[in-house]
Amino acid sequence: MSNSTEFPLIQPEAAAPCCPPLNERPLTSEEAERTAKMFDALGNPIRLRLFSAVASHEGGEACVCDISDVGVSGPTVSHHLKKLKEAGLLSSERRGTWVHYRVEPAVLAAMGQLLTKAAAA
Amino acid sequence: MSNSTEFPLIQPEAAAPCCPPLNERPLTSEEAERTAKMFDALGNPIRLRLFSAVASHEGGEACVCDISDVGVSGPTVSHHLKKLKEAGLLSSERRGTWVHYRVEPAVLAAMGQLLTKAAAA
Numbered sequence: 170m171s172n173s174t175e176f177p178l179i180q181p182e183a184a185a186p187c188c189p190p191l192n193e194r195p196l197t198s199e200e201a202e203r204t205a206k207m208f209d210a211l212g213n214p215i216r217l218r219l220f221s222a223v224a225s226h227e228g229g230e231a232c233v234c235d236i237s238d239v240g241v242s243g244p245t246v247s248h249h250l251k252k253l254k255e256a257g258l259l260s261s262e263r264r265g266t267w268v269h270y271r272v273e274p275a276v277l278a279a280m281g282q283l284l285t286k287a288a289a290a
Numbered sequence: 291m292s293n294s295t296e297f298p299l300i301q302p303e304a305a306a307p308c309c310p311p312l313n314e315r316p317l318t319s320e321e322a323e324r325t326a327k328m329f330d331a332l333g334n335p336i337r338l339r340l341f342s343a344v345a346s347h348e349g350g351e352a353c354v355c356d357i358s359d360v361g362v363s364g365p366t367v368s369h370h371l372k373k374l375k376e377a378g379l380l381s382s383e384r385r386g387t388w389v390h391y392r393v394e395p396a397v398l399a400a401m402g403q404l405l406t407k408a409a410a411a
Contacts, residue, residue, distance in 0.1 A: 212329040
């Protein structure tokens with residue numbers, strides 16, 4: 170059930186670390202457009218709660234039925250999960266009745282490195 | 291000129307790492323509200339370019355006169371720099387004619403740890 174290889178591969182352009190650490194040089198317009206989408210996806214409290222609910226669930230994946238308790242309607246949950254997917258932070262797979270979501274560690278690591286390398290310098 | 295101790299201290303509640311790594315447990319509503327503000331500040335291409343321009347400038351600080359070449363008007367630059375300050379990511383100080391901005395490494399490190407610890411697990 171929790172075999173992660175069942176999940177469709179995320180689009181490579183979303184998963185690849187796109188940009189240098191933020192303190193290496195000013196980002197170009199294109200780099201900023203791309204990177205801002207990932208930060209923007211986590212820049213909403215509901216999305217951040219949904220994301221941490223998936224990330225902290227066993228195996229880094231969760232059924233939507235396990236994570237919807239964030240005080241908003243089902244359609245709103247779906248809308249926010251879609252935005253997290255579009256930003257490359259989550260992948261999803263339908264299993265019978267329910268859609269399951271999984272975090273994309275490579276994307277998180279790339280975002281973290283943008284920040285922690287900048288912080289360490 | 292670049293003595294960082296000249297800068298006013300950032301508000302402690304903005305600089306302190308507020309929250310566990312995103313995969314430790316679901317964030318509470320309050321934690322998510324606070325953390326989302328920091329991600330949201332970087333979730334805009336213009337702000338991200340301004341931020342990386344300051345962070346990559348010598349000493350991690352820059353005069354606003356050095357970083358305004360991002361294709362938007364002066365008032366728009368000011369608006370975005372204000373949002374970065376409100377999120378605790380930049381501090382500022384007026385020196386004569388110009389305002390200088392400096393990155394807050396502690397805040398960046400805290401944000402990076404939210405992501406890289408989640409990615410590593």
